[in-house]
Amino acid sequence: MSKLKSNLVVIGIYMVFIVLLITTIYPMTWVVGTSLNPGNTLLVSKMFPDNPSLLHYVELIRNTDFMLWFGNTLKIAVANAFLSTILVAMTAYAFSRFRFKGRQQGLMTLLVLQMFPGFLSIMAIFVLLLQTKLLDTHLGLILIYVGGSISMGTWVMKGHFDTIPRSLEEAAFIDGASNKDAFFRIILPLSLPSITFVALNSFITPFMDFILPQIVLRSSEKMTLAQGLYSMVANETNSSFTVFAAGAVLVALPITLLYMYFQKYLIHGMTAGADKG
Amino acid sequence: MHVNLDARRYRTKAAIFSALFIGLGQLYNRQYVKGFLWMVVAQLFFWTYYPIAYKGITGLITLGDVPSRIMKGKVVQGDHSIFLLINGLITVVIILLFLGMYIMNIVDAKKNGEIRDEGGQVLGFIASLKRAKFRNFPYLLLLPASCFVLFVTVMPLVFNVLIAFTNYSAPDHIPDRSLVDWIGFASFYDLFTQEAWRSTFVGIAVWNIIWATVSTISVFLSGLILAMMVNHPRIKFKKFWRTAFILPWAVPQFISILVFRVLLNGSFGPINDLIVNLGFSPVPWLSDPTMAKVSIILVNLWFSTPFLMALMSGVLTTMPRDLYEAAEVDGASWRQKFTKITLPLVLLATAPILIMQFAFNFNNFNLIYLLTDGNPNQPDYFYAGSTDILISWIFKMTLNQSQFNMASAVSIIMFILIAGFSLWNYKRMKSNQEEDWV
Numbered sequence: 001m002s003k004l005k006s007n008l009v010v011i012g013i014y015m016v017f018i019v020l021l022i023t024t025i026y027p028m029t030w031v032v033g034t035s036l037n038p039g040n041t042l043l044v045s046k047m048f049p050d051n052p053s054l055l056h057y058v059e060l061i062r063n064t065d066f067m068l069w070f071g072n073t074l075k076i077a078v079a080n081a082f083l084s085t086i087l088v089a090m091t092a093y094a095f096s097r098f099r100f101k102g103r104q105q106g107l108m109t110l111l112v113l114q115m116f117p118g119f120l121s122i123m124a125i126f127v128l129l130l131q132t133k134l135l136d137t138h139l140g141l142i143l144i145y146v147g148g149s150i151s152m153g154t155w156v157m158k159g160h161f162d163t164i165p166r167s168l169e170e171a172a173f174i175d176g177a178s179n180k181d182a183f184f185r186i187i188l189p190l191s192l193p194s195i196t197f198v199a200l201n202s203f204i205t206p207f208m209d210f211i212l213p214q215i216v217l218r219s220s221e222k223m224t225l226a227q228g229l230y231s232m233v234a235n236e237t238n239s240s241f242t243v244f245a246a247g248a249v250l251v252a253l254p255i256t257l258l259y260m261y262f263q264k265y266l267i268h269g270m271t272a273g274a275d276k277g
Numbered sequence: 278m279h280v281n282l283d284a285r286r287y288r289t290k291a292a293i294f295s296a297l298f299i300g301l302g303q304l305y306n307r308q309y310v311k312g313f314l315w316m317v318v319a320q321l322f323f324w325t326y327y328p329i330a331y332k333g334i335t336g337l338i339t340l341g342d343v344p345s346r347i348m349k350g351k352v353v354q355g356d357h358s359i360f361l362l363i364n365g366l367i368t369v370v371i372i373l374l375f376l377g378m379y380i381m382n383i384v385d386a387k388k389n390g391e392i393r394d395e396g397g398q399v400l401g402f403i404a405s406l407k408r409a410k411f412r413n414f415p416y417l418l419l420l421p422a423s424c425f426v427l428f429v430t431v432m433p434l435v436f437n438v439l440i441a442f443t444n445y446s447a448p449d450h451i452p453d454r455s456l457v458d459w460i461g462f463a464s465f466y467d468l469f470t471q472e473a474w475r476s477t478f479v480g481i482a483v484w485n486i487i488w489a490t491v492s493t494i495s496v497f498l499s500g501l502i503l504a505m506m507v508n509h510p511r512i513k514f515k516k517f518w519r520t521a522f523i524l525p526w527a528v529p530q531f532i533s534i535l536v537f538r539v540l541l542n543g544s545f546g547p548i549n550d551l552i553v554n555l556g557f558s559p560v561p562w563l564s565d566p567t568m569a570k571v572s573i574i575l576v577n578l579w580f581s582t583p584f585l586m587a588l589m590s591g592v593l594t595t596m597p598r599d600l601y602e603a604a605e606v607d608g609a610s611w612r613q614k615f616t617k618i619t620l621p622l623v624l625l626a627t628a629p630i631l632i633m634q635f636a637f638n639f640n641n642f643n644l645i646y647l648l649t650d651g652n653p654n655q656p657d658y659f660y661a662g663s664t665d666i667l668i669s670w671i672f673k674m675t676l677n678q679s680q681f682n683m684a685s686a687v688s689i690i691m692f693i694l695i696a697g698f699s700l701w702n703y704k705r706m707k708s709n710q711e712e713d714w715v
Contacts, residue, residue, distance in 0.1 A: 006511070013506045020503075021521055023579070027536050028528065030547060091422040098415035106419070112696050113430055123440065123675040123684055124433035131363050147429025150422050179414060208529050211642055211672070226531050230647065233535050241539055248532045259527035260520075267587050 031252075035245035056246040066247055068221055069228040073206050076138055076224065080145045081203035087146060088153035088198050093183055095154065096161035097169075113151040126215050141216045145205060153198040160194035161187060196265050200258075207255060225251050288390030295386035299379060302386025306393060310402035315382055322375065330368050337365025340443070344456050358457035359445065366436055370427070434692075440685040441465070447679035464686040477658040477670075478687065484570070485666040489639040492577050493631060499578060500585025501623060507586070508593055519590070526583035534647040537576045538563075564653050566663040573648060573664060577638075592626045632702050636695065642668045667691055
């Protein structure tokens with residue numbers, strides 16, 4: 001009896017898994033299928049087209065600003081990853097290794113700011129950038145991203161720095177190492193996971209984010225990928241869906257692979273700030 | 278008494294001199310180079326900045342009093358209230374920095390006076406520079422980040438707060454056509470007393486809280502159950518299932534959401550196509566107010582469950598086996614083991630993440646804006662549809678309707694809620710912590 005019940009449970013689980021597998025895979029295969037369909041409308045498109053073609057990909061690259069958007073996004077992503085990582089590492093190092101006046105308050109401020117999404121002050125950012133002539137420039141967007149990632153990343157990285165035993169540095173100081181040496185020779189190599197997390201996160205943000213670019217970047221040639229793809233779906237005529245599908249595949253594929261590859265780092269990093277609770 | 282006063286002679290005098298005139302205390306302490314540098318910098322700054330500061334502060338108080346007007350067919354540019362407000366804000370920041378410098382100067386003079394009181398020798402210029410570099414190293418490290426946070430995060434925040442107390446809104450108070458004025462708490466008053474505003478605010482806030490709660494709980498449960506199923510000892514190909522189910526997490530969210538927007542489209546979406554082909558009537562996934570809300574929660578489930586599943590798998594492996602064995606000996610049923618052992622332990626381990634998820638979902642702008650755009654329409658609402666949450670309402674009021682003051686008022690209310698929530702959370706986490714956490 002108990003054996004039968006247990007068998008039933010296992011069969012049940014497999015059945016749930018198969019249903020879940022279908023719901024997981026269906027939207028993805030649908031996009032890939034649509035992007036490979038030679039036709040132009042959704043109604044005639046099949047999930048597995050009879051004669052797949054790369055027509056929409058060619059159209060996407062030739063007739064839309066896709067490559068431009070991609071270039072913009074890449075530029076913003078690289079600059080953001082670079083600046084954010086340096087600033088976050090510096091800040092986290094100061095908070096983790098030094099005791100100074102205002103430290104508690106500083107950490108508290110970062111915590112509150114982290115909970116407070118930057119785009120809640122959309123309107124202020126918009127007007128401030130307008131005033132400083134940074135509206136519709138990539139620099140303006142990068143600056144806002146970097147400002148945001150400081151409050152996001154500092155706690156994660158500080159948490160990681162805290163786990164590195166201080167005795168390592170003290171030994172180095174006795175051997176005559178400076179703060180700089182201690183940071184670059186000891187802390188940095190030992191905290192690669194959290195540095196990878198911050199760098200990767202700030203690199204990916206511009207590819208994923210929609211609201212900030214939508215506020216800051218106004219002209220079509222300055223847009224990021226997310227904005228560009230949204231503009232293809234937003235106008236309710238279905239003719240551009242096939243091109244959108246091609247774009248979606250081109251954007252999603254590398255990011256998905258990146259995420260799958262760095263899975264451990266990312267999931268660990270996302271929980272690192274909370275792990276300590 | 279006399280001796281005591283005498284012993285504090287230098288430090289008191291030096292502090293008073295510095296307070297009277299920046300740098301004087303340092304000169305008194307015979308730190309001539311430092312004193313002169315303080316003096317020159319302070320004087321240069323003060324006299325060049327004084328007129329700008331005066332203009333900035335008056336602008337902040339009046340928000341301009343010359344409206345734009347048309348003279349002889351030509352537009353004569355008046356004051357731009359919002360630019361005056363921003364300039365005033367920047368001025369206040371600079372004045373505060375200057376005040377900080379002033380206080381530092383007094384403290385420094387007093388400290389060196391103290392050294393002299395105790396019969397010590399004050400440091401020369403080069404030596405004190407070196408010392409400052411060593412002592413202030415952490416501040417030096419924090420300087421760039423604090424500048425960023427100050428100008429990119431804190432300043433907009435303060436600006437946002439200030440706007441709520443003005444009448445900056447379309448159609449009557451949009452610079453540079455017309456002036457903006459301070460109106461105190463009138464926007465907040467309107468928000469809670471005018472029927473249309475109040476019903477919009479309350480309606481959206483209620484849906485926002487329901488959404489954040491339901492989405493967090495549903496994702497938690499589905500993640501936990503999925504992880505338990507994958508970890509079931511008799512399930513084979515664990516690695517394959519885990520990889521397959523983590524996939525939606527790896528796909529960029531905005532793409533998943535946009536794809537679902539097309540898939541669920543009422544008129545030409547493939548899902549309804551399938552349903553009609555199977556002989557059922559089409560489902561108004563995104564066009565019926567209630568159904569749209571359900572769709573939002575389902576789509577969220579699709580791409581949020583994987584992360585929780587990965588997390589729970591980690592937590593489940595740390596579960597103490599002996600507890601389950603003891604429960605089995607006592608004849609506990611499957612359900613009892615789940616509700617009495619697994620659930621409390623998992624909740625304890627993941628509580629901080631759940632709180633983070635709740636806060637994130639509460640402001641999940643992307644999902645709402647990209648999936649439904651706040652639609653379907655809700656004619657009773659001011660500038661919002663029936664699936665709008667507070668943040669997307671603010672977005673619409675700002676970018677489409679230019680209701681800046683109301684948008685800020687709502688965001689202040691949200692900020693107070695979020696800040697209170699996170700401080701409470703922080704205190705709670707800290708009290709759980711034995712070691713030196715901060």
